[in-house]
Amino acid sequence: INEALALQREYLDPLNLSRYKTEALALGHAMLLGNVPASAEHARKVCEFLEAALPPLHPLVVLQAMTLAELLQEMGSNREAVETMKGVLPGLMVLYGENHE
Secondary structure, three states: OHHHHHHHHHHOOOOOHHHHHHHHHHHHHHHHHOOHHHHHHHHHHHHHHHHHHOOOOOHHHHHHHHHHHHHHHHOOOHHHHHHHHHHHHHHHHHHHOOOOO
């Protein structure tokens, strides 16, 4: 997966759907292996794609940002995790309501 992704990152446009699918596959694979730093890197790339391809605060953007924030927190990057969550807070409130924990 990583070899294909490296080639796609080098030769394909960041908004190429094949590249997005491979990045998402690599994210799932890294998460299954428990590789948090690699998972965070792939989650960041998936977020970048979704943010560029979809309207602001689209549910997919919000949910992927939550995943990224959780990974960042697990790595000890609490400030970046909080900033990531703040960026999608309005979308979270729409998806889950104000009283959701």
